[in-house]
Amino acid sequence: xxxxxxxxxxxxxIHRLDLATYNRMVASGALDGExxxxxxxxxxxxxxHSPGHAAVIRRLARHLALSPRWWTQVQLPIEVPPDSEPxxxxxxxxxxxxxxxxxxxxxxxxEVAVSSHAIDRGRKASxxxxxxxxxxxxxxxxxxxVEVRSEPTAEGYRRCEIERARPRAKVAFPLEDVPEIDxxxxxxxxxx
Numbered sequence: 001x002x003x004x005x006x007x008x009x010x011x012x013x014i015h016r017l018d019l020a021t022y023n024r025m026v027a028s029g030a031l032d033g034e035x036x037x038x039x040x041x042x043x044x045x046x047x048x049h050s051p052g053h054a055a056v057i058r059r060l061a062r063h064l065a066l067s068p069r070w071w072t073q074v075q076l077p078i079e080v081p082p083d084s085e086p087x088x089x090x091x092x093x094x095x096x097x098x099x100x101x102x103x104x105x106x107x108x109x110x111e112v113a114v115s116s117h118a119i120d121r122g123r124k125a126s127x128x129x130x131x132x133x134x135x136x137x138x139x140x141x142x143x144x145x146v147e148v149r150s151e152p153t154a155e156g157y158r159r160c161e162i163e164r165a166r167p168r169a170k171v172a173f174p175l176e177d178v179p180e181i182d183x184x185x186x187x188x189x190x191x192x
Contacts, residue, residue, distance in 0.1 A: 014042075016040070016041025016042060016083060017038060017041050017042070017043065017083065018041065018082050018083050019038070019079055019081060019082065019083060019084075019085060022038045022043070022083075022085060023085075031043075035048070037077070037085060037086050037087045038083065038084055038085040038086075039084050039086060039119075039123055039124075039127070040083060040084055040123065041083035041084075046087065047114070047115055047116040050114045050115075050141075050192060051191055052114055052141045052190045052191050052192045053089075053112050053114045053141060055189075055190050056112045056139055056141055056186060056187070056190060057074065057075075057089050057090065057112055059185075059186055060089075060090055060110060060112075060139070060181070060186070061074055061090060063178070063179075063181050064090070064092060064173075064178060066177075066178065066179065067175065067176075067177040067178045069175075069176070069177055070092045070093065070094070070107070070175055070178070071092070071093040071094070071095060071096050071097075072090065072091070072092050072093075073090070073091050073093065073103075074089065074090055075087050075088075075089055075090075076091070076102070077102040078091055078102060078103055078104065078105070078106060078109070078131065079101070079102045079103070079104045080104070080127045080128075080130060080131045081104070084127050085102065086124055086127055086128075088106075088109045088110060088111055088124075088128075089110055089111050089112045089139075090108075090109070090110040090112075091103070091106040091108070091109050091110075092106055092107045092108040092109075092175060093106050093107065094107055104131065105131050105132055105133055106131075106133050107133075107134065107135070107174065107175060108133070108134075108135045108136075108137065108173065108174055108175065109128050109133050109135075109136050109137070110136075110137040110138075110139060111124060111136075111137070111138050111139070112139045112141060113138055113139065113140055113141060114141045114142060114192050117138070117140065120138050121138060121147075125138070125149060125156055125157060126155075126156050128149075128152070128157075129149075129152035129153060129154075129155075129156045129157050130152075130154060131152075132152055133152060134150065134152060134174065135148065135149065135150050135174045136148075136149040136150075136152075136157060137149070137171075139186075141187070141190060141192055142192050143164070144164060144165040144183070144187045145162050145163060145164040145165065145183075146162070146163050146171045146183065146186075147160055147161070147162050148160070148161045148162075148163070148171060150174075163183060164183070165183035165184050165186070165187045166183070166184070167184065168182075169182070169183045169184065170182050170183065171183065
């Protein structure tokens with residue numbers, strides 16, 4: 001689908017990519033070494049990993065490893081037809097994806113934000129809701145909080161509850177056999 005983009009008082013034509021075209025580009029090696037993802041048919045740069053961002057992802061992945069029942073993927077794609085392939089920091093799947101393709105949904109998706117709050121709260125939240133992902137967490141590192149979005153609809157998530165790190169504050173995973181996570185432990189000694 002062709003569309004336009006305004007730049008310096010000029011209208012520039014752009015061509016949006018669908019999933020098949022994007023995946024052919026990936027398979028060809030054209031994007032090797034690039035930290036990008038496909039959102040709404042546009043290849044966009046992903047935020048770099050700060051030490052705080054990386055520490056929170058490691059802690060969440062280790063916590064989720066306590067239950068081998070679920071398939072946990074870290075910074076790997078989820079297809080959202082027709083033209084998006086975000087790479088959430090963590091996605092928990094009920095089963096291993098079929099060979100030769102990325103999953104199209106998950107039980108839980110988690111984005112860890114240090115500087116990417118706007119896109120994570122906006123476009124990515126809408127994409128995850130459209131994919132029918134029942135729960136989406138935005139882990140706000142500077143704010144020391146977890147925003148839990150649930151009840152997905154075509155327009156986005158109906159509910160958003162925010163839990164801030166404080167003594168005895170915990171967030172429950174929507175997954176059987178995965179214990180609650182203590183927010184003081186999750187954010188302990190994390191530097192943005």
